[in-house]
Amino acid sequence: AQSVTQLDSQVPVFEEAPVELRCNYSSSVSVYLFWYVQYPNQGLQLLLKYLSGSTLVESINGFEAEFNKSQTSFHLRKPSVHISDTAEYFCAVSDQLGFQKLVFGTGTRLLVSP
Amino acid sequence: GAGVSQSPSNKVTEKGKDVELRCDPISGHTALYWYRQSLGQGLEFLIYFQGNSAPDKSGLPSDRFSAERTGGSVSTLTIQRTQQEDSAVYLCASSLVIGELFFGEGSRLTVL
Numbered sequence: 001a002q003s004v005t006q007l008d009s010q011v012p013v014f015e016e017a018p019v020e021l022r023c024n025y026s027s028s029v030s031v032y033l034f035w036y037v038q039y040p041n042q043g044l045q046l047l048l049k050y051l052s053g054s055t056l057v058e059s060i061n062g063f064e065a066e067f068n069k070s071q072t073s074f075h076l077r078k079p080s081v082h083i084s085d086t087a088e089y090f091c092a093v094s095d096q097l098g099f100q101k102l103v104f105g106t107g108t109r110l111l112v113s114p
Numbered sequence: 115g116a117g118v119s120q121s122p123s124n125k126v127t128e129k130g131k132d133v134e135l136r137c138d139p140i141s142g143h144t145a146l147y148w149y150r151q152s153l154g155q156g157l158e159f160l161i162y163f164q165g166n167s168a169p170d171k172s173g174l175p176s177d178r179f180s181a182e183r184t185g186g187s188v189s190t191l192t193i194q195r196t197q198q199e200d201s202a203v204y205l206c207a208s209s210l211v212i213g214e215l216f217f218g219e220g221s222r223l224t225v226l
Contacts, residue, residue, distance in 0.1 A: 034213045044217040094213050106156030
């Protein structure tokens with residue numbers, strides 16, 4: 001069975017600083033990887049995904065994540081954060097054996113201050 | 115509407131009572147998920163329906179929890195003899211593409 005570890009429960013940063021939110025996964029088979037975001041008082045929404053091909057994937061709002069198979073990681077990065085990026089970020093994994101359940105990490109709360 | 119709809123949005127019940135939570139997925143989505151979100155616990159997988167296949171119930175915490183999906187569309191999550199530890203936000207999501215889940219706003223359950 002798959003599992004996801006997000007070691008940082010909260011990451012405080014200043015506006016315009018770079019940020020990295022860590023995600024490590026465990027699985028005995030090949031996986032698909034995802035980052036979801038939950039803005040304050042809103043529902044969860046997909047931020048970006050890795051299914052195959054290029055190991056570096058990007059979102060429309062400047063986040064990127066890199067799939068590293070050897071380190072079983074899928075860290076989320078942004079070179080310069082905005083106040084509006086304040087949210088909870090969840091990493092998730094699904095194995096590649098057809099439609100399978102999506103397992104989420106415990107989330108990382110990103111707090112961006114001026 | 116076009117999104118995932120959940121009802122009720124808020125439910126307060128007494129310990130020992132049964133509750134039913136409803137989910138209307140996006141039309142045409144073949145997969146439907148139930149998760150539970152508690153403070154500090156992240157999203158806990160409960161159950162997953164995919165088309166006409168047998169559901170994956172591996173996340174249900176006890177036999178007090180059950181779910182069904184009728185006609186491949188609407189789903190109901192039932193919690194019998196509620197306990198205080200069942201208090202959480204119950205999230206439903208539907209999907210057509212691998213991993214691209216569309217979540218509802220959730221049903222907040224409070225057990226007194």
